[in-house]
Amino acid sequence: MPKSFNVKINKVWCKGCGLCIGICPKKVLELDGQVKCEPVRVSDCIGCRQCENMCPDFAITVEESE
Amino acid sequence: MPRENVMKWLRSQFMPHIWCPGCGHGIIMHAMLRALTSLGRDPDKTVISSGIGCSSRLPGYIDTCTLHTAHGRSLAFATGVKMVNPELTVIDVMGDGDCSAIGGNHFIHACRRNIGICAIVMNNSIYGMTGGQASPTTPVGAIASTAPYGAVDPPFDICRLATGAGATLVARATIAQPQLCESLIKKGIQHDGFSVIEIMTHCHTQYGRKNKLGRPLDNFNYFKERSVMKAKADSMPPEELEGKYVIGELFHKADGEEYTKKYARVIEKAGR
């Protein structure tokens, strides 16, 4: 059973810079209508946490889901 | 990933921070906090100092003993702090202007003394806060508001400068390697002596827009393509390394005695 992950976005802190979107190897993230990051294909997330570490705004938390 | 522990170090009431969307400074701050938490450092015994400019705003966001000094002077302030209380973990964050222009003298002498401070140089090759003026690390030919026809002065290589001046741990990463940033900062903090961790970052707002690097992601790609690990760089001819960023631990001298320990021996000698 492959692990699944939850990508939590703090939309107040997110500034919509798009770094996370550009570096995600699985294209999980996109900008929403408010120009904030939104996980749209969360089932594809492999939990590499590159987005979390790259986010300059401390706005992304990747967690393993239960 | 100790995310909750990282958050504990933040003065989160001031978030979101003042830096532009996609600014590399936030990536460095994040890496630094991961390093501090994974080392289990005590915020009560940690001091973070800074100079002036965008980089200098970093300590204000961290819930510890923070010291926002004057332009270029942070290492001299930090030297006084460390001398009085050598038990403190002292981290000094600087911009390229702080480190290699107005504070260049303090920088080389902190290297020479080998005082137990971890200096993190957030090098974005520009004066961002004042509107994009050329700095001592702006590449020749790059456009800046005070170099409208391209920068004339050759740039400093901060890591070579630090090594030459006597720093005992010198390392470089770019914001394209956040985990390397974290691990090098960790080494810098653990190092018993003066450590210089140069992190190449970007100012897409003031530098990038004038130099075809206007989006944060352009800068990530730029650094990623041009980064070469030290081990690989060692086997490459110099002409191939032109325009590249050699990353990793560049210099380490394990047997250099730390300054406050040297001064403790002065105290011992004077007491006799």
Next chain:
Amino acid sequence: MSRAEFWQGNKAIAMGGIDAGCRFFGGYPITPSTEIAEVMAEELPRLGGKFIQMEDEIGGIAATIGASIAGSKAMTGTSGPGFSLKQELLGYGYIAEIPFICVDVQRGGPSTGLPTKVSQGDVMQARWGTHGDHATIAYAPSSVQECYDLTVKAFNMSERFRQPVLIMTDEVVGHMRERIVIPDPSTLELIDRKKPSCAPDRFIPYLADESDDIPPMAAFGDGYHWHVTGLTANDWGFPTNNAQDIDKKISRILRKVEGKRSEVVEYTAESFGDADILVVSYGCVARSALRAVRELRSQGIKVGHFRPITIWPFADAELKKLVVDSDIKHVIVPELNMGQMSLEIERAVGGKAETHSKTLLNGELFKPSQIMAFIKEVA
């Protein structure tokens, strides 16, 4: 036990600092102040204190401020050109409210000027050298004994008011050797900065006590987290652009000293009462002036002497009262500059007497005979 020594002024300043509890000195060699650093380099480590010769004058004051923030009583010393270089960080000390001592052993200027010769050319720089408004406390010793005593006092004032305090001495007093009586250090009354007593999570670092407008100061490492900045900050110590917060901060750092002005201002007054001529002088010039005044007194000339010990705050109200009460007609102000304090004195006297500025800036000290001549001109 008190003891007698034969010291120069610079040594007395260093030893006064040490007896006041100074345990850190950050400096840079500069004539004619270097002896202070040399004495500190030798004496401080004997007591477990720290001396560091920094890479430049700015580094010297920066390390001193850092040391104070880490909890040590700290001092830096310099002379004219170095005093100019230190101005920015003196301002840092005023706005961030960091106690420390800065000594300026004045020499001739402008610029490199006269490294080995005396002047009083920095007295206005002491007041207005850094940008922005702040209260200044500056002592002008005129003897080796005062170098010691006023350094102890300067530390007390600095710790009490939580701001930099200046010792504006000069090449003559700094290098002059005299007999000095050192009190038993255990008899000295020393003031230490107020420390917070609240729990760390209740600490508001720049919230001043209502009684004295001074916030308690924690040392880095004491368990209190706080932010020190040269930006104008609110009570929490964080930068502010809020007009009310800015007003509150700046008015408080002025008021904390100016509100206690009478407890800070010091001067000596001699031969008032029947005098109709007054000589006002400070620092080394007071030595010649007092000699001249006493000599002419013995010849029956009704002349008195007024000596500000704190040149800042200046004893303006006190001087005016003495001038009015004694019905002084002439105030003579000999200075080793182009009359920097004479306008301040003229302002203080407020037209109640005629002020005569007498200037000398050739690197020499006034001789008593020259000051006697000034007095005789108006007698």
